[in-house]
Amino acid sequence: MGLFSKFKNLFTSNKEQQEEVEVYDKGLEKSRKEFVSKISLLNMKYKKVSPEYFEELEEILIMADIGVNTVMEFVDKLKKRVKRENIENSEDLKEIIVDEMFIIYVDNSIMVNKIKYADEGPTIILFVGVNGVGKTTTIGKIADKLTNEGKKVLLVAGDTFRAGAVEQLIEWGERTNCPVVYKDNADPSSVIYDGVQKALDDNYDVVLIDTAGRLQNKSNLMAELEKMNKVIGKLVPNAPHETLLVIDATTGQNGISQAKEFQKITNITGIVLTKLDGTAKGGIVLAIKEEVGIPVKFVGLGETAKDLQVFDIEKYIYGLFKDM
Numbered sequence: 001m002g003l004f005s006k007f008k009n010l011f012t013s014n015k016e017q018q019e020e021v022e023v024y025d026k027g028l029e030k031s032r033k034e035f036v037s038k039i040s041l042l043n044m045k046y047k048k049v050s051p052e053y054f055e056e057l058e059e060i061l062i063m064a065d066i067g068v069n070t071v072m073e074f075v076d077k078l079k080k081r082v083k084r085e086n087i088e089n090s091e092d093l094k095e096i097i098v099d100e101m102f103i104i105y106v107d108n109s110i111m112v113n114k115i116k117y118a119d120e121g122p123t124i125i126l127f128v129g130v131n132g133v134g135k136t137t138t139i140g141k142i143a144d145k146l147t148n149e150g151k152k153v154l155l156v157a158g159d160t161f162r163a164g165a166v167e168q169l170i171e172w173g174e175r176t177n178c179p180v181v182y183k184d185n186a187d188p189s190s191v192i193y194d195g196v197q198k199a200l201d202d203n204y205d206v207v208l209i210d211t212a213g214r215l216q217n218k219s220n221l222m223a224e225l226e227k228m229n230k231v232i233g234k235l236v237p238n239a240p241h242e243t244l245l246v247i248d249a250t251t252g253q254n255g256i257s258q259a260k261e262f263q264k265i266t267n268i269t270g271i272v273l274t275k276l277d278g279t280a281k282g283g284i285v286l287a288i289k290e291e292v293g294i295p296v297k298f299v300g301l302g303e304t305a306k307d308l309q310v311f312d313i314e315k316y317i318y319g320l321f322k323d324m
Contacts, residue, residue, distance in 0.1 A: 024319035027301025031282030035064050036323045043090045064283035065252045070290040098321045105289050105313050113297050113311045116241050122199040123206045124239040129246035130213040134274040138246050139208045140172030141308040151205040156195030157182035161212035189227045196235045222265045242269045249276040259292045270297035277301045
């Protein structure tokens with residue numbers, strides 16, 4: 001039995017995981033329809049595995065935003081496996097394709113998708129990303145998730161640049177019953193200082209910090225993030241504990257470029273991939289892992305707070321391929 005069959009059996013029989021699996025199932029519907037239907041048509045066109053089959057498979061994978069380099073390596077592995085196992089029928093390749101995609105993501109590495117919490121004192125999480133990717137909404141949804149888990153959460157409005165950013169965070173604060181630290185027309189680092197100090201004074205568990213997303217002026221952003229990190233580190237040693245980069249999945253390969261640029265500016269510990277339900281190119285998850293090497297920690301699979309899920313590679317692979 002292949003890995004994919006094991007996922008299917010696990011998720012169809014495990015009632016405890018059904019709700020989360022359904023979120024992945026629904027959120028990846030666009031990608032699944034596009035992807036699986038093309039592979040099914042390919043298998044109908046070519047009953048036997050051939051060079052032409054692999055050429056068209058490459059095109060399908062690249063169109064799914066998996067990334068050219070990743071696709072080339074992946075297809076090479078498939079060809080070797082086909083030769084080694086004497087596979088002739090294209091139908092027999094279906095499950096192998098899925099299994100190999102799972103292996104690409106895991107790649108003998110330990111991919112930590114959990115938040116790294118502080119051993120003592122507040123856990124400080126910095127959110128970075130360009131404007132329009134859903135940073136503030138992501139913070140609100142994570143605040144909702146953490147408060148439901150019984151954590152005492154503080155929000156800090158470190159984006160003093162974008163019009164409406166503070167108001168948006170205040171609105172999320174009201175929705176999630178989380179206080180928001182903000183100051184009008186203030187230096188972002190001074191707002192963050194006040195926020196972290198309040199977290200220490202009032203024994204907060206987690207501090208979620210919004211930041212401005214001006215990637216087009218990298219030197220300014222780098223200086224700003226360095227200053228923020230110093231301010232946080234003086235108050236809480238070894239903090240921030242996480243710096244999460246928020247990427248809009250619908251931007252495709254542009255999102256990969258953003259990840260590479262932010263990596264040059266600051267230490268990114270994880271990625272939040274928003275709007276995955278809004279794209280038919282769900283393969284971007286594999287491209288991020290292969291090209292950037294940063295774990296995806298959360299995925300946005302819909303509009304509601306519960307649709308922001310801790311990333312699970314098994315549920316993702318299941319949601320992407322369950323119709324195969």
